[in-house]
Amino acid sequence: MDLSMKWLKEFVELPDMPIRSFTEAMTMSGSKVESWRKEGDEIQNVVVGKVLSLERHPDSDHMWITMTDVGSGEPLQIITGAQNLKVGDLVPAALHNSCLPGGKKIKKGKLRGLESNGMLCSLSELGLTKHDFPYAIEDGIFVIREDCRPGQPIQEAIGLDDTVVEFEITSNRPDCFSVIGLAREAAATFHKPLKLHTPAVKGGHGSGAEMISVSVEAPDLCPMYSARVVKNVRVKPSPRWLRERLRAMGVRPINNIVDITNYVMLEYGQPMHSFDYRFIQGHKITVRRAKEGEKIMTLDGTPRTLREKNLVIADENRAIAVAGVMGGENSEIVDGTTTIVFESACFKGPSVRTTARDLGMRTDASSLYEKGLDPNNCIPALDRACELVELLDAGDVTDGILEDRHFSPERRRIRFEPDWTNRFLDISLSAEKMKTILSKLDCEFDGDEILVPSFRPDLVHKADIAEEIARFYGYDKIASTALSGGAQGKYTARQKFEKLIGDTMLALGASEIMTYSFISPKYYDKIRMPADSPLRNSIVISNPLGEDTGIMRTTALPSMMEILSRNYNNRNDSACLYELATEYHPTSAEQLPEEKLELICGMYGNGSDFFTAKGMVEDLLEKLNVTEWDISAATEEFAYHPGRCAALSIGGNPLGIIGEIHPKVMENYGMDCRAVSFTLDVDSLFQNAGMDKTYRPLPKFPAVARDLALICEDKTPVMSLEKAIRIGAGSLLERIELFDVYRGEQIEKGRKSVAFRIVLRSPDSTLTEEQITAAMTRAVKELENIGAILRS
């Protein structure tokens, strides 16, 4: 909301202060100032000039040499290409080293050999249009017909010296979308009286009631409708003061009738509309719900099809306006209009909002109505419009306001509780001082009750009153007090666990990423998810930004692949990344999905392969104290290499996957390299993590190491050899270290050599040679049972 300071000052006498003090005080009392600007601020060193003489330029067929009086000393020679000047004209003269809107700088120079000490300006060069000065022409120098003298700064001469402040108005304060509303706030902020003006209409040009009738058939959507007829309309440009006001507030002046409706809307925050009386068939205005499929051509030239929930203004036969949104072409003011009907009405916010949204046309009026307007404001606004008609001699106002009202004149009551307010805010303000603040906001008192003004729909509860007190008392004057009571904050076991996962992943060299939770359904194809996979059943966003963000992921793998491939395409040699990613698994249509946390890690480059990933998993599981997990080859995981993928499980339940990404998936992501990834289910990890650790005494007796070199089938997994050793060596076994796997020369084809170091120890004694031999013999025997023999 833009506010003209000149207009504001009609209602409040503000103390003399820099604009910054004004904006800061308003901001601190709740009317946040976004920015402010001085009109004509971009213009510098441009003054009124008087053309003293005109002469053809000797070397040009269109330029003129002028001698221009700019109020100081000798007249200046200024060259111009414009053809509309005559001696004696007052014109804007941009002097040497002057600035014009848009950052344009003017310096003296030579034009076709003759010195020009500046430039005479057109409207557009000053950032103006014909709407600002209807008497001026657009293609030529702006010949000023204002009361001014040579040398006067141009801003002053043409009224371009207002200051405009832009406010951010919150949705609870529809009353502040008006000059009067902001004036009330300013008056309360600066402790000055608010000088409201009661419009006076003379009328006396016949009875309006005899010409037209109004009735509301949908009182639930229209609590108030009022109208007044103006005859003998004389359409012409508005006077300069009115045009300046509109311009300052960012509204283009059009003609007196349109300008009046805009002026009233800005001043009172009440949208106005005007109909051509001739086109209101039957001379009856009805406010009713539209008929399903009813058509209307709105003022913007667009045909609209209405639904029953839309509210319309209708005459006897048809809709003539979409209520609160836009008028219809069929009743528009046109050349030749002589009698008009001014409408000032109140429509319910939600209804206007729905209609504007459904029809895709938000207008100044609809956005005001949406916020919920005060039905009591209709009549003063209508009076003001008619007063302006008379003031501007724009027509003859008839007697009598036509109205149909459906709202209670009762004001809302809130108990006045100064003690509670003091406690709640932790201040100590007397009841009297609170009353003073509230009175400035037009609250009245009846015993211990506050009567809330009808334009403040936001004041409902005593907490709302507390806010009014607080903001005029000053938020900055309220103390800052620490919370009392010794509350203890802590991380839950689960939060600590997730943090431990993250810290461990970082220590293992993986960097953390954050990805979008929504993906495209096509991403499932990219990771080769079968068409019938239950993972394709995803939560669908009904109004997504685009297809790429249309569904909630059931797996984090596409997000990881997306990031790996982006890094690959950005020519990063390697990446090792992880995310604690949420996956969303639908339950039933009316219920929320299950949100599961998954640890996903992906990497490429830097020599990383399956065993890099597996090593990280092993380190992580050790750190998390997750033991007793199993691993088995997984050949059916669609996204992974069938020969390089493992499924992890614990207690028979799946725990995660480790695998090299399937070459076709790599192709789908445009990556010409290998990548590996692992995923672990965080819930399972958490359930199976041993949180408690117990100290085991350090061994008192020495350990003995024996090396075993074995020959076995190439396909025999090393894990089964280890298992055999473990069974054989029994309780003396401390650990097994694999130190060599060899295929090739000296080894039969189809077989491999595997070498282990086996470490034995007893907690009770130094091992004897007999004990060692017995354990090793048993281990060798177990190995033989699975076809592994000692390498001779």
Next chain:
Amino acid sequence: MKEQLELLRKKAETELKQAQDRQSLESLRIKYLGKKGELTAILKQMKNLSEQERPVIGQFANELRTLIEKELTDRAKELHEAETALRLKAEEIDITLPGRRHKLGHPHPLNLELNEIKEIFIGMGFDIVSGPEVEFDYYNFEALNIPKDHPARDTQDTFYINDNIVLRTQTSPVQVRTMEKQKPPIRIISPGRVYRSDAVDATHSPLFHQIEGLVVDQGITFANLKGTLETLIRRMYGENSVVRFRPHHFPFTEPSAEVDVQCFHCHGEGCRLCKGEGWIEILGCGMVHPKVLSNCGIDPEEYSGFAFGMGLERLVMRKYKVDDMRLFFENDVRFLNQF
């Protein structure tokens, strides 16, 4: 005999001085002091001496033994010193060669900052609570005093799953859920992902993170709100931060405020960083609306509370001078490696 010993001393001294390593020292020790050593041999002849001579020679011989032992130790020390010095000289390295590094991962800047903020709140007695991202309309809006036709719904462009389920636009629903199941006193923060249908650009993302907080107890005042948030901001931005609370509007709090911190760059003068305002908006807050309390089954006559919320991305962008929000979700390692 005395002459023999004197001779021996001279010989031993000379030889010891010439010894160049530990081995030759050891053989000298054996040569003189060993069981079959030269000094031992002489001492063995002591029994042939007269009563008068024996103590004199004995003392002389012992002195000589002590002397040789001392010489041996000293020479060993000398040799060790020399060896060490030699080794140290030989082992000199170019310390400017690069270190052998174990590559550490880098935390995401958003979580880096979030963890710091969590620590601040834990220190102030807050717990950390999370809740669903796909949420019922009721918890995201209605319970928070934002009914279906409320204009505030327009400003929060919501992703809908169906009429009753949305992607949460704020983490406030977590507060509602907490109030429903926990009796005051309540002191929580709820950080997490939130969703609004803003197209992606340098300062907008359809997914971003919020940190919201809630305190409910008997006798909680607006002064408590100010005190708590001022502490937060001082911990985040330093003890000298200048903070201001200015009135604002949120449907779920009353009175409401926005909190600004004085621009670190221009100290309130107005500059490009703060868009000329001199202040930078940090968070929104207010006293919990009585209607919200009663919606959650808490009696607003008995209890009061305050709530606040801030956006994590903007905070991190300011802190690390990141000028494009997209970088957070692109996850280029050249970006991540900087944190």
